[in-house]
Amino acid sequence: MVTLKRFGISIEEDLLDKFDKLIASKGYENRSEAFRDIARDLLVKQKWSDPNAEAVGTIAIIYDHHKREISDKLTEFQHHHHVNILSAMHIHLDEKFCLEVIALRGKVKDIQHIADHIIGTKGVKHGKLTATTIEEFK
Ligand code: NI
Structure with a gap:
């Protein structure tokens, strides 16, 4: 109560x-x-603000799947970080562009690292990390 x-x-x-x-x-x-x-x-x-705090986040990216090796690179990287990646949703927006939403859980520093790498991947047009937690609401 x-x-x-x-x-x-x-x-x-x-x-x-x-x-x-x-x-x-x-x-x-x-x-x-x-x-x-x-x-x-x-x-x-x-x-x-604490790199070692436990957190939750989502990364949303837009990319052109025709760009060389981008789909393979993104998949490979996500497999490497499978411990932190809870789920990924892939949407084919049109002939060219894909929207991918990735849900993560883990230490702030790990989520931030994964987000920086994915958003910085060559061919990703736009990306955002939404940072949240659950402990604060219990
Ligand atoms: Ni697609």
Whole structure:
């Protein structure tokens, strides 16, 4: 059972107006839920500042599968890091481009290394790592 605590915040009127407009545009029903998300996001960022912390992430990349050896290179690298790679989803977007989404779990430094290598592979047009954790939400 989660115990909720209430507390007061002092904040400039202008800043609160802007905050309220922003969170309304993002679909938040109240300030408490928005604040909880901000707090969790800070905790995740803090966790990701420790290279040895346990974390979770996804890498999304776009690439042209016609480019020489790229599919083989990406597959080879993922097999090498199978311990950290939970799953990969491959989508053939059109005749040329593929979208690949890779889910990872492990130490921050390992996830970051794998993401840097995959995104930096020649032929990958665009890539992003989404960094998160689970411990902060238990
Ligand atoms: Ni494809």
